Amino acid sequence: MSTRIAIAGGGISGLSLAYALLDKNPSLDVTVYEAEHRPGGKIYTEKVGHYLCEAGVNGFLDNKPATLELAQKINLPPIRSNDNARIRYIYFDGALRRIPTDPAKFFLSNFLSVGGRLRMMSEYLVPKKVYDDETLRDFAVRRVGSEFYEKLLDPMASGIYAGDPEKMSIRSCFGKVYDLEQNHGGLIKGFMAIAKEKKKSGGGGKVEAGPGGTLMSFEKGMYSLVETLAGILGPRLVTGKRVSGVDKKGTGYTLHFADGTQAETDVVVFTSPAHDTAAAVKEMDADIAKMLDDIPYPALSVVAFGYRREQITRDLNLFGFLIPAKEKRKILGTLFDTSIFTNRAPEDRVLLRVMIGGMRAQERAMLPDDQLIELSLSELAAIADVKADPELVRIYRWEKAIPQYHVGHYRKLEMLDAAAAKHKGLYLGGNAMRGVAVNDCIGNGFKLADQIVGDLSK
Ligand SMILES: Cc1cc2nc3c(=O)[nH]c(=O)nc-3n(C[C@H](O)[C@H](O)[C@H](O)COP(=O)(O)OP(=O)(O)OC[C@H]3O[C@@H](n4cnc5c(N)ncnc54)[C@H](O)[C@@H]3O)c2cc1C
Structure with missing residues (x-):
């Protein structure tokens, strides 16, 4: 019988891990269990009328290889952001100021x-x-x-x-x-x-002051990465199946699902958010659960606005802007999506996405819809001179958005690694560990696949 590997969490970490495992050894019996009916976690692209809205992830940088490598393997051609993506602004002292990159x-x-x-x-x-x-x-x-x-x-x-x-x-x-x-x-x-x-080494001596690399995505948005991987995995991806508990059984594990069913597995990998993994493992290892549960995940909301281009009088040649906390504004910043990737709407339309909440203003992310919209519009008018009535409004709420690596995180990882090593065949992955960017999630998925396949051959 081939080795059974169960992965809890069908976000990009879990999907890329499953793909890498099967790529290395197609005879492995890999199953990804995803709690929601839709895989992808924080990656979701919604086509609404004229607009291609990213609910979460906007893109990935080409200065790390993992996402490009995966995209090439699965035959999904990436697209580059245009030159506007290098033009970034910061708001301070009452105005938007361009950051010189040189x-x-x-x-x-x-x-x-x-x-x-x-x-x-x-x-x-x-x-x-x-x-x-x-x-x-x-x-x-x-x-x-x-x-x-x-x-x-x-x-x-x-x-x-x-x-x-x-x-x-x-x-x-x-x-x-x-x-x-x-x-x-x-x-x-x-x-x-x-x-x-x-x-x-002949690479030129130029070092950029801004974030290096070019922002990339896909023609139909980031969700096509998820859909393509889901298509490749086929029945190996089971959605609507929340792992609610795990027990040791012989040399393997019994997984318990929220719908009352169970499954046996030789290896189990958690790529679910830390708090969800904590809930699933707490009966088996309370120490691991406690360490995972301590990783904060602040709330963040994305409010997308679509306009007819003639409504917007300001310069649109920019990636977007961010706001220092000292300015005490009510939003974190705004991305000018149609200026970054031209395919996000037809030429005559403009799509902006406002970010609200985060670690320092969590309650604000969870305000009722009408208040979120009102405060976003009034901030856009005051900061960026965008005063028009949008023809599209979409709110994407992430109640537990991005794991925070607070001081001492690396020590926690050492302790988590040591605690997980006590359970042969148990692995912890996902973005709560070693990098939140999509590139890191995929790169770490590849590394974990190497480790698991290596351990199985011992
Ligand atoms: C608003 C926003 C914008 C972002 N923008 C960018 C960006 O532009 N570029 C970038 O590189 N990164 C970005 N990030 C970060 C990036 O999205 C994430 O770090 C990455 O997508 C996380 O992938 P993941 O698979 O580790 O976790 P998740 O995407 O959180 O996936 C975890 C999955 O596990 C499932 N799950 C939970 N509990 C269980 C359970 N018990 N059993 C089974 N399944 C379970 C969840 O439903 C989910 O699908 C952004 C994040 C947010 C929130």
């Missing part, structure tokens, strides 16, 4: 005050600190100064994690930045060393 232009611009720029450059002289972990805020203020932190890093933390930089772990959320200090003594020193290395 480091020299950034230094010469008045994005930061003269004092702020000098402080940023003196990062070169800040001595290396050897430490276990620290908050994003403490790290940033120590190395680059409070103005750079407040105007750039704080809004970036909202944009990626909807997080609170006073709690977020620099080591787990921005590992590469942590490594620059640990390996090169500082950020500028690190960038210089990388540029030198790149030049030596």
Whole structure:
């Protein structure tokens, strides 16, 4: 009999893991159990009238290989965002301000005050600190100064994690930045060393100050990745089946489902959100459940607005904007979807998506629909001069949106790994562990598939 592998959670982590396992060994008996009737978790694309609305994930960057590799294997051609995706704004002191992406232009611009720029450059002289972990805020203020932190890093933390930089772990959320200090003594020193290395290897010496890479998606939106994987998995993906408990049975496990049924398996992998996994494993291992349950997942709502292009008078050549917490606005930021990917609506239409909530304003994400719409529209008018009446309004609520890696997260992972290792054939995956970006979820799915196949061959 071939080895039975059950995966709880049919988000991109679970689907890509299942695909990678079967790719390595087609004789494995893999089943993905997804609690909802629709797979994909935080990835869902809805076609509403003229508009292609992303309910959650907007795209992925091409500077990490995993999603592109998977897309190539499953014959799903990716599309590139257009040049507008590089034009990003931050709102402060009552106006939207463009972020210069070239480091020299950034230094010469008045994005930061003269004092702020000098402080940023003196990062070169800040001595290396050897430490276990620290908050994003403490790290940033120590190395680059409070103005750079407040105007750039704080809004970036909202944009990626909807997080609170006073709690977020620099080591787990921005590992590469942590490594620059640990390996090169500082950020500028690190960038210089990388540029030198790149030049030596013939890759040119340019290092971008903004988020590197190009944003990618698919013609019909991110959900086509989920649909294609679901099509390949066929009956191996079972939807509407929530794993509610797990028991050890002999050398394997018995899974209990919320509908009262059961299934036997040799290996079980949880890629469900940490709190859901905690609920399923708590009878078997209360320590694992407690550690998982402690990972916060703030609420986030996405409010999409569609307009006829002639209604919008402002410049539309931009990716969007983010807002530092210090500004005390009611939204986190806005993406100009039709400026990023032209296929999100016909030429004569404009699609914007407003983000509300996150770790510092969770209650706001869960306001009633009419209040969410009203506050989004009034903020769009005040901040971005978008005052028109939208012809489309859609609200996508994520009550538990994105796991937060708070200070000490890496230690929790070490303890979780050690605790899971006590249960042969039990694995923990998903975005609560080692990266929230789709690229990380897929890359970690590939790694986990290697590990499982390796363990099975021992
Ligand atoms: C609004 C928003 C925008 C985002 N934008 C981007 C972006 O543009 N780019 C990017 O790279 N990342 C983005 N992210 C992050 C990214 O979406 C996620 O980290 C990633 O999709 C998570 O995939 P996952 O499979 O680990 O988890 P999930 O997508 O949460 O999937 C977990 C699945 O498990 C299922 N489940 C739960 N409990 C059980 C159970 N007991 N039994 C069986 N199944 C269960 C759930 O129903 C769900 O389908 C965004 C996230 C949000 C919320």
